[in-house]
Amino acid sequence: EAQVTQNPxxxxxxxxxxxxxxxxxxxxxxxMSWYRQDPGLGLxxxxxxxxxxxxDKGDVPEGYKVSRKEKRNFxxxxxxxxxxxxxxxxxxxxxxxxxxxxxxxxxxPGTRLTVT
Amino acid sequence: xxxxxxxxxxxxxxxxxxxxxxxxxSYGATPYLFWYVQSPGQGLQLLLKYFSGDTLVQGIKGFEAxxxxxxxxxxxxxxxxxxxxxxxxxxxxxxxxxDSWGKLQFGAGTQVVxxx
Numbered sequence: 001e002a003q004v005t006q007n008p009x010x011x012x013x014x015x016x017x018x019x020x021x022x023x024x025x026x027x028x029x030x031x032m033s034w035y036r037q038d039p040g041l042g043l044x045x046x047x048x049x050x051x052x053x054x055x056d057k058g059d060v061p062e063g064y065k066v067s068r069k070e071k072r073n074f075x076x077x078x079x080x081x082x083x084x085x086x087x088x089x090x091x092x093x094x095x096x097x098x099x100x101x102x103x104x105x106x107x108x109p110g111t112r113l114t115v116t
Numbered sequence: 117x118x119x120x121x122x123x124x125x126x127x128x129x130x131x132x133x134x135x136x137x138x139x140x141x142s143y144g145a146t147p148y149l150f151w152y153v154q155s156p157g158q159g160l161q162l163l164l165k166y167f168s169g170d171t172l173v174q175g176i177k178g179f180e181a182x183x184x185x186x187x188x189x190x191x192x193x194x195x196x197x198x199x200x201x202x203x204x205x206x207x208x209x210x211x212x213x214x215d216s217w218g219k220l221q222f223g224a225g226t227q228v229v230x231x232x
Binding site for chain 1: 224
């Protein structure tokens with residue numbers, strides 16, 4: 001089954017304690033992205049990756065890091081989490097082909113992070 | 117700058133009634149346009165997309181959307197809603213210049229409540 005998985009699904013942590021949210025896709029997609037969703041703000045892109053070892057900042061990258069060492073994985077790293085990073089996080093993947101094709105962007109189930 | 121506006125934060129509709137969700141975009145050229153649905157506790161699912169051609173686009177679950185260039189709008193409609201349509205709906209745009217899933221921009225979302 002084609003899917004994007006995220007772990008953990010729920011996480012409560014304290015300010016300053018480094019954490020990693022994993023994202024993995026089994027569709028051999030080139031593109032992967034991280035979004036955060038906050039009430040009234042919709043989804044905002046944090047980082048995206050167009051292929052292995054190729055990453056770029058989205059609209060709200062501050063306080064986050066990513067890496068893309070393998071095609072299937074795109075972990076999101078919070079080196080020193082702060083309460084303003086409390087949010088719902090989504091990972092997504094899509095194939096290289098352009099937006100006009102028949103391909104779709106697949107979203108993971110989300111990770112709800114609370115930083116106290 | 118590119119932007120997406122969903123003017124209605126919250127809409128309540130009776131089961132069986134028609135539904136229309138508004139989406140306006142600000143962009144120098146016609147972008148790619150998408151509607152996503154997010155059911156409670158779920159990730160995002162693509163309902164439909166517009167790239168070119170017929171301005172009335174049919175999607176899944178009985179939804180359709182109409183692109184109106186003169187109004188910079190891409191409103192989503194359903195003739196008769198079901199209780200299962202209660203969800204949050206997001207409009208998104210993608211830039212034709214980059215033709216990349218990696219740079220989708222989302223609106224803030226419209227929460228739809230369906231009453232008996």
